[in-house]
Amino acid sequence: MKYFTLDELAHSNVARTKRIDNTPNEQQKKALVALVDNVLDPLRDLFGKPVLVSSGFRSNDLNRAVGGAATSQHMKGEAADIYTGTKEGNKKLFELIRDNLPFDQLIDEKDFSWVHVSFKEIGNRKQILKL
Numbered sequence: 783m784k785y786f787t788l789d790e791l792a793h794s795n796v797a798r799t800k801r802i803d804n805t806p807n808e809q810q811k812k813a814l815v816a817l818v819d820n821v822l823d824p825l826r827d828l829f830g831k832p833v834l835v836s837s838g839f840r841s842n843d844l845n846r847a848v849g850g851a852a853t854s855q856h857m858k859g860e861a862a863d864i865y866t867g868t869k870e871g872n873k874k875l876f877e878l879i880r881d882n883l884p885f886d887q888l889i890d891e892k893d894f895s896w897v898h899v900s901f902k903e904i905g906n907r908k909q910i911l912k913l
């Protein structure tokens with residue numbers, strides 16, 4: 783954990799506004815740390831500029847409130863939605879992950895409006911999708 787914090791990965795305006803508890807348990811924290819150590823920190827080094835997180839961990843209640851998929855890896859602490867401020871930057875993040883880093887799922891969301899990336903400690907599928 784070099785560039786990212788657990789607070790940042792569990793932050794949610796929706797959770798705050800709707801008073802939804804979004805505190806990760808020990809297992810979910812462990813998954814978040816693995817996601818940072820294996821993907822987000824190395825990505826930040828490769829990109830050389832800040833990488834922002836729009837959504838990391840989501841409790842079941844928060845995931846329901848934001849309309850997340852029922853099996854979303856965000857609920858396990860295994861996924862983050864990341865962005866840079868420009869679509870070109872987001873595309874670059876996508877390419878850097880695809881070409882250099884381990885991942886389970888890598889998704890180009892809405893023509894690089896943001897990038898979803900997930901990581902599992904065992905059994906990463908290296909699946910690439912466009913939604």
Ligand SMILES: [Zn+2]
Nearest residue numbers: 861862863898
């Ligand atoms: Zn996502």
